[in-house]
Amino acid sequence: MIEKKFNENWLYWEEKDAFNLIWTIPNDATKITLPHDAMIEKKADPNSLNGSNTAFRDGCIGIYAKHIYVYANDMDKRRLLKFEGVYMNTFVYINGELAAKQPYGYTTFYVELDDYLKQGKNEIRVIARNSAMTNSRWYSGTGIYRDVYLLEGDLCHIKEDSLRCSTEEITPEFSTIMVKADIVNLSTKAYETIVRFTLKNSDKTIVSEVSIPVSLYKSSEEKVWTRLTVKKAELWDHENPNLYILECSLLEGELDYDQERLESLKVIDNSVVETGIRTLSLSPINGLRVNGKTVKLKGVALHHDSGIIGAATYDEVKFRQIKKLKDAGINAIRMAHNPVSQAMLRACD
Numbered sequence: 001m002i003e004k005k006f007n008e009n010w011l012y013w014e015e016k017d018a019f020n021l022i023w024t025i026p027n028d029a030t031k032i033t034l035p036h037d038a039m040i041e042k043k044a045d046p047n048s049l050n051g052s053n054t055a056f057r058d059g060c061i062g063i064y065a066k067h068i069y070v071y072a073n074d075m076d077k078r079r080l081l082k083f084e085g086v087y088m089n090t091f092v093y094i095n096g097e098l099a100a101k102q103p104y105g106y107t108t109f110y111v112e113l114d115d116y117l118k119q120g121k122n123e124i125r126v127i128a129r130n131s132a133m134t135n136s137r138w139y140s141g142t143g144i145y146r147d148v149y150l151l152e153g154d155l156c157h158i159k160e161d162s163l164r165c166s167t168e169e170i171t172p173e174f175s176t177i178m179v180k181a182d183i184v185n186l187s188t189k190a191y192e193t194i195v196r197f198t199l200k201n202s203d204k205t206i207v208s209e210v211s212i213p214v215s216l217y218k219s220s221e222e223k224v225w226t227r228l229t230v231k232k233a234e235l236w237d238h239e240n241p242n243l244y245i246l247e248c249s250l251l252e253g254e255l256d257y258d259q260e261r262l263e264s265l266k267v268i269d270n271s272v273v274e275t276g277i278r279t280l281s282l283s284p285i286n287g288l289r290v291n292g293k294t295v296k297l298k299g300v301a302l303h304h305d306s307g308i309i310g311a312a313t314y315d316e317v318k319f320r321q322i323k324k325l326k327d328a329g330i331n332a333i334r335m336a337h338n339p340v341s342q343a344m345l346r347a348c349d
Helices: 259-264 315-327 342-348
Strands: 002-005 010-014 030-032 061-070 078-083 090-094 097-102 109-112 120-129 148-153 156-158 164-170 174-185 191-200 206-216 220-231 244-252 266-275 280-283 287-290 299-301 332-334
Touching: 002 266, 078 090, 090 109, 097 109, 156 244, 156 266, 164 266, 174 191, 174 206, 174 244, 191 220, 206 220, 315 342
Parallel strands: 299 332
Antiparallel strands: 002 148, 010 030, 010 061, 061 120, 078 109, 078 148, 090 097, 090 120, 156 174, 164 174, 174 220, 191 206, 191 244, 244 266, 280 287
């Protein structure tokens, strides 16, 4: 599915009355851009029940609202919201109806929008209930502190978060990687499509490509996989972070090995990930090996927050953190007690 950031033009306010039954947006709601940490905005209080765990700052019940417009010719689209992290006890409402809930504060979760959207203006409301104290022994933050994405696609599309790749073999001449994706057909009729896997280097030059015809029955899902071969691949390791761009596209039409005609086919869906080509092995004799070379780990523990900035997760901040640690001789991170952010993974890559 096509994935776009959904961080701008949110309104935020704090719930003061848990028994308030009026479903409105207060006039004093603050316009914000995500990611957002409501806890760091609070004044430190020496009497906070959270104590030093959260820098003497209280939690709260934070509410976020945003509007999305759906036009008549787009009503048959498939739509999801992807939340990378909301702390915590999250409830997501679409036009006043409960669409999803997520108690844990660090895990990515998806919200299906299709059954709740109407033509015209739609309200998305997110409530993060983090008012119980104490609930953490480290700084947690409050609210939508990681990126949010809107995913859109046709009834036939690449399933969210299904594009995967792994290195199978590395030789001086060729490297082989396994690539796979799940293709979903939600329509009431069979569908013929072409799945194209493309690997590009850092200069965005295509280094390997495979196209596969796929037939899908109505209301079905197919796992599509193949191997890509890369000539004299630039390998990833902790001193040479060479990355490739893997792209999976769905093309409308039948497979034709005439490259010019293939390039002219309409792209109906697209998914992209960054990857490095490398092998890992672990043994009691050689320890950890990356690409056949033993690597001694020199690591530190790093929690998800960013010091005085709070829990809001920004790519620039994570790159700065990793760069400073790398300059100090660190080559490994112990990721605290919870799933790490995608921003941190991008920085480590």
